[in-house]
Amino acid sequence: MMSGFSGHGFRPYTAVMVVPTGVGAAIGGYAGDALPAARVVASVVDRLITHPNVMNGAQLYWPLPNALYVEGYGLDQFAAGRWGLRPVHRNRIGLVLDAAIEDDLRGRHIQAAEATRATLGLDLRDYVITDAPLGVTLRQAESGATWGTLERPDSLLRAAEKAIAAGADAIAVVARFPDDEDEADVETLQNYRLGQGVDLVAGAEAVISHLVVRRFGVPCAHAPALSPLPLDPLVSPKAAAEEIGYTFLPCVLAGLSRAPQFVTRGDRGAGDMWADQVDAIVVPASACGGGAVLSLSRTHTLVIAVADNTTTLNVPLTALGGSPVTVASYLEAVGVIAAHRAGVHPQALTPQVPHLAPWITPRTASVLPQNTP
Incomplete structure (x- = not known):
């Protein structure tokens, strides 16, 4: 103050x-x-x-x-x-992991969560894996703005409900996002990495957190699970924070800890x-x-x-x-x-x-x- x-x-x-x-x-x-x-x-x-x-x-x-x-x-x-x-002084955070996340990539996210407990002292509950792949799809409007959909929002909500029942006050969601295979998506991603384009995953992330907050009225934020990208020395400083590790989860957990x-x-x-x-x-x-x-x-x-x-x-x-x-x-x-x-x-x-x-x-x-x- x-x-x-x-x-x-x-x-x-x-x-x-x-x-x-x-x-x-x-x-x-x-x-x-x-x-x-x-x-x-x-x-x-x-x-x-x-x-x-x-x-x-x-x-x-x-x-x-x-x-x-x-x-x-x-x-x-x-x-x-x-x-x-x-x-609040602190929240107990429930971690929801998409069943579509591969074992190695899931392990990286669990390690990131465990690191925030040991290094930052955050209060995390045991994680919940969704009972079905969430099926994230990415879309881009004519304006250039991005959005997305979930094939199984019911699975996301069931997992969040389990985490809340286990004592969580806030929910962190990690969903498996599609790797860019379409030629247009590859170009959009490259423009983004160069600091010249739109974040293709951002709109879908908002859909995920909105669902949880609207249903349960608790704080929620999302981190996408993506395959690591090859090193590119031309990556813009504005996008570089997403190039330095396997997960975007630490900032989400830190934010939710006192949301x-x-x-x-x-x-x-x-x-x-x-x-x-x-x-x-x-x-x-x-x-x-x-x-x-x-x-x-x-x-x-x-x-x-x-x-x-x-x-x-x-x-x-x-x-x-x-x-x-x-x-x-x-x-x-x-x-x-x-x-x-x-x-x-x-x-x-x-x-x-x-x-x-x-x-x-x-x-x-x-x-x-x-x-x-």
């Missing part, structure tokens, strides 16, 4: 940071490459609410003590005011967080059609749209009737947040401050003489 809001008469300043999954975001569309922006935003607010796509960097992660790691569906429910967030629990209004507690406490939300300027952005844009929340975080979408908030503050970069967004938190109008930080003028309502304007200035 920052000391500026520790005195009487002030409430914590809360910001939400969203980078949609699978839309080719220039920042946050690769392997944890939005995490530096999240670190800076977190440094100027009391509480940052964000989601796995922002925080996950395969085997790399960065613990932010004032950040809340919230799955996308749960974040939408929170922003709509249906669910609250209850901070807030979801609560409903009937179970409201003194320390819970609700949408009406959110002061600002930061989002790519071209990707404002998500549930969290739309819900919060209808409230007092300041919407900050970042122009240089381009995506494959073209959904500005202005086209949906909203009025964001558009900034060029996350550096500028941080400045707007700092000013907002300090109660300083951004115009006061510019060379020219305009004069005040009389407010004219549409009704007043209709009865004024035509030559009225």
Whole structure:
């Protein structure tokens, strides 16, 4: 917590940071490459609410003590005011492994989970293997955004239910994703590795976690199981975090270990967080059609749209009737947040401050003489 809001008469300043999954975001569309922006935003607010796509960097992660790691569906429910967030000291994590994962690859993921117990001290329950292969398929829309389907969502939900019955408070899912054999998919993957394309697996990952959170109301995040790729010295630094090991699981387990629990209004507690406490939300300027952005844009929340975080979408908030503050970069967004938190109008930080003028309502304007200035 920052000391500026520790005195009487002030409430914590809360910001939400969203980078949609699978839309080719220039920042946050690769392997944890939005995490530096999240670190800076977190440094100027009391509480940052964000989601796995922002925080996950395969085997790399960065613990932010004032950040809340919230799955996308749960974040939408929170922003709509249906669910609250209850901070926790720790979660007991249940690990669900797709039956389609080969023995050697499954062993690598189990070793990664065991390493987080021994090295990070995380609380993991015994793992559950699904009773059928989940059958992940990957798709790409004409816009370039990615999505996917599961042939056996029932098997995923049964495994998650077993893990919860065994005492898990949060669920980590590892599903076997198809290796890129189609020529178009190979090209998409290569462009992604070079820092020039869309993450083909990201959209399907969101489908998996949404299913679990929607059914059980517990934190969930997903890590894909993929065959290791051959070394390529041209891999972009933005994608390099996914090249350094056999699994993307460590960041997921670290995030879930302290992910807030979801609560409903009937179970409201003194320390819970609700949408009406959110002061600002930061989002790519071209990707404002998500549930969290739309819900919060209808409230007092300041919407900050970042122009240089381009995506494959073209959904500005202005086209949906909203009025964001558009900034060029996350550096500028941080400045707007700092000013907002300090109660300083951004115009006061510019060379020219305009004069005040009389407010004219549409009704007043209709009865004024035509030559009225």
